[in-house]
Amino acid sequence: MKIYNSLSRSRKKEEFIPIEPGKVKMYVCGPTVYNYFHIGNARTFLFFDVVRRYFEFKGYEVIYVQNITDIDDKLIKQSIKEKIPFSEIAEKYIKAFFDDIKALGLKEATFYPKATEYMNEMIDLIAELEKKGFAYEKNGDVYFSVNSFKDYGKLSEKKLDELKTGARVEANLQKRHPADFTLWKKAKPNEPSWQSPWGKGRPGWHTECVVISRKILGESFDIHCGAVDLIFPHHENEIAQAEALSGKPFVNYWMHGGFLNISGEKMSKSLDNFFLARDVLKKFDAEAIRFFFLSKNYRSSIDFSEDILKESAQAMKNLYSFLKGVNYLSFMHEKACYSDEQLEFKGYFEDAMENDFGTAKAIAILFTITQKIQWYLRYDPENQDYKQYAHLLVELGRVLGFFSNLEEKLKQNLSDISEELIELLIRYRSIFKQEKNWKYADQIREDLDKLGIKLKDTKTGTEWSLDR
Ligand code: AMP
Ligand code: ZN
Secondary structure, three states: OEEEOOOOOOOOEEEOOOOOOOEEEEEEOOOEOOOOOEHHHHHHHHHHHHHHHHHHHOOOEEEEEEOEEOOOHHHHHHHHHHOOOHHHHHHHHHHHHHHHHHHOOOOOOOEOOEHHHHHHHHHHHHHHHHHOOOEEEEOOEEEEOHHHOOOOOOOOOOOHHHHHHHOHHHOOOOOOOOOOEEEEEEOOOOOOOEOOOOOOEEEOHHHHHHHHHHHHHOOOEEEEEEEHHHHHHHHHHHHHHHHHHHOOOOEEEEEEEOOEEEOOEEOOOOOOOOOEHHHHHHHOOHHHHHHHHHOOOOOOOEEOOHHHHHHHHHHHHHHHHHHHHOOHHHOOOOOOOOOHHHHHHHHHHHHHHHEOOOHHHHHHHHHHHHHHHHHHHHHOOOOOHHHHHHHHHHHHHHHOOOOOOHHHHHHOOOOHHHHHHHHHHHHHHHHHHHOOOHHHHHHHHHHHHHOOEEEEEEOOEEEEEEOO
């Protein structure tokens, strides 16, 4: 298995070797819960969900940690804006976070630790850094001294001299070096705070991820993930703290995903150019969103596009229609038993995924399998091999997170075309209504009613339901 490791100087993909055989310990920087997350954040969360699924498919036990930042500047600002305590803001958006990741079809992480649950441990770690000469206090704030850690800049390839020049504009005279970063922040009046050896305050975000990952996964673990914006300063500053203390490599593989952009610009809350994941989910099925993201390389940036989302929705629809067409329901519970040729296809899929998670190629292989099935149905209809290919299609699709409610979807007693026909009749009925042709409008309602299809007129249009 080859992984593009952002830490690798050669910028080459590296062979993945877990610290403990058969186990993968991974940590994904999670959300700051001051708002709903956007579809750009969803791209990152969703991709690492697939990384985890693939390792599990290969038989690894995966410990998957995603932290929740439930205290920081943005939360405090939002609590002032919404006029409720920061803890209630956090609670509200943590619930929303769980609702949204479930709706996106993400697997539950093994742990969702919250920053506020690790306050004592964070204070202890900062105190230890101070004791060992890696940190210093100035007027109630504590800073990490970048000059004290010789490898500072190794992930982002930044030099301390460059950082000195770059930071001049926002010079903080308390710091010994402009790149020194805050470990502990003194509380301003009325801000939420915790008691510490340096007075009342709160820890910085970079300390949070170090403390939580060390506590749950140990001083060294396998994979640390996020999008590229986290390389500097967040992940660089995590490495500095962790390795200053342990003297060992903090993380063996750093994986960073590309951005989801809007018109070429990073989707972000601060630029106000975002769509919330929950809003996109109102328009598009979770699997269409998944298809859209996975059909591109995870490291390249992509532009958000409703047109491509529509195409992705159609592609997913085609896969489902295909499985309906071969009556997969009638044999889905039979045990799969693959021939050498089918195992070869499985091998191609694994090769694609093991080349730094080539999900786009993996998806292409799913479609090649559908072509194979079509070939059998057309040229060798008596041969039952097509069933094994259908099993393979579903098994591999599930590794990518597709087909989660397959049985239900296949059992839906209305085909898409029937739904479209009902909607067509509703459109005709509304034209009749606009033309005040009540007779035909009512006739359509009555005829549909006889078929067990009930119409309900609402402010936003006519809704239909099955009444059987
Ligand atoms: P944040 O809440 O901003 O810390 O972001 C949570 C996660 O989403 C982090 O891993 C970020 O790197 C990632 N992220 C933020 N914006 C984007 C974007 N436009 N595209 C992809 N990932 C993003
Ligand atoms: Zn983090």
